[in-house]
Amino acid sequence: DQQVKQNSPSLSVQEGRISILNCDYTNSMFDYFLWYKKYPAEGPTFLISISSIKDKNEDGRFTVFLNKSAKHLSLHIVPSQPGDSAVYFCALPNQAGTALIFGKGTTLSVSS
Amino acid sequence: NAGVMQNPRHLVRRRGQEARLRCSPMKGHSHVYWYRQLPEEGLKFMVYLQKENIIDESGMPKERFSAEFPKEGPSILRIQQVVRGDSAAYFCASSRTSVVNTDTQYFGPGTRLTVL
Numbered sequence: 001d002q003q004v005k006q007n008s009p010s011l012s013v014q015e016g017r018i019s020i021l022n023c024d025y026t027n028s029m030f031d032y033f034l035w036y037k038k039y040p041a042e043g044p045t046f047l048i049s050i051s052s053i054k055d056k057n058e059d060g061r062f063t064v065f066l067n068k069s070a071k072h073l074s075l076h077i078v079p080s081q082p083g084d085s086a087v088y089f090c091a092l093p094n095q096a097g098t099a100l101i102f103g104k105g106t107t108l109s110v111s112s
Numbered sequence: 113n114a115g116v117m118q119n120p121r122h123l124v125r126r127r128g129q130e131a132r133l134r135c136s137p138m139k140g141h142s143h144v145y146w147y148r149q150l151p152e153e154g155l156k157f158m159v160y161l162q163k164e165n166i167i168d169e170s171g172m173p174k175e176r177f178s179a180e181f182p183k184e185g186p187s188i189l190r191i192q193q194v195v196r197g198d199s200a201a202y203f204c205a206s207s208r209t210s211v212v213n214t215d216t217q218y219f220g221p222g223t224r225l226t227v228l
Contacts, residue, residue: 004154032214043116043203043219044155051214089154097212098168099145099157 002026004090006103015112019077023090023103026071028052030093034100035064035075038087047088048075080110114139116206116220117186124226131191131198133223137206144187145205145217146172146179155203161187194227201225 003026013019025033031052036044050057050064050073057064063076077084087107091100117136125131137144142163147155157171161181172179176194181187191198201224205217 030212030214034216036219041221041224043118043205043221046216046218049214049216093211093214094157096168096170097210098160099147099171099211100155100217101157102147102154104152104154 002028002092002095002101004092004101004103006088006090006106008106009104010107010109012109012111013080015082015110016079019075019080019084019108019110021075021077021088021090021106021108023073023075024071025073025090025092028071028092029095030097031068032093033064033066033073034091035062036089036091036102037084038089038105044089077108080108082110082112084108085110116141116204116218118202118204118220118223120223121221122224122226124228125194126228127195128193131194131225131227133189133191133202133204133225135187135189135204135206135220137187137204138218141206141208141218143207143210143215144181145207146187146189147203147205149201149203149222151200158189191225194225196227199225199227 034049035047038044087105090103146158159179160168207215209215
């Protein structure tokens with residue numbers, strides 16, 4: 001059974017510092033992972049993805065790291081900004097390749 | 113280019129009534145997904161549709177819930193005889209191709225269903 005775990009429900013960081021959000025998974029058929037960001041009363045917004053041929057993918061202030069042997073990925077945001085305050089979801093395709101499986105999310109609060 | 117559109121944004125129903133949620137995918141997208149988010153939970157997959165076909169409904173409750181994506185018009189998620197436990201945010205997503213091709217899913221703003 002596939003599971004995606006985000007064990008930290010919340011994270012508080014000061015503006016300008018690094019935010020590190022973690023995600024563990026049990027197994028992945030497609031070796032493709034995504035991060036979504038969600039503001040209150042809005043739908044999730046795609047942020048960044050990574051496939052297993054890489055162990056790192058960078059897009060501006062956002063970097064995702066993948067450790068396949070540990071079945072672990074992390075999202076780094078540096079420098080963190082107050083506008084980054086949101087819920088961050090880790091996701092990966094289900095075994096059938098028909099949908100995404102999401103973690104419960106980590107609420108990031110960036111204070112100025 | 114308009115994003116995924118959902119309506120209504122908020123829907124209040126009494127127990128036993130029917131709820132109809134609509135989703136118009138992004139232009140050029142023929143793959144539609146419905147997810148449900150209960151309070152303090154992540155999004156849970158319900159159903160995956162392509163035009164006129166249900167591809168995977170393994171996440172949808174067997175009773176009272178149905179979905180369609182007709183040749184013309186929006187995708188509809190229908191909940192009959194709603195109960196309080198159906199209160200949740202329902203999100204629709206669309207993509208140009210499938211998850212198998214690692215295509216990105218784009219989400220609508222959601223419909224928040226409240227059952228009194």
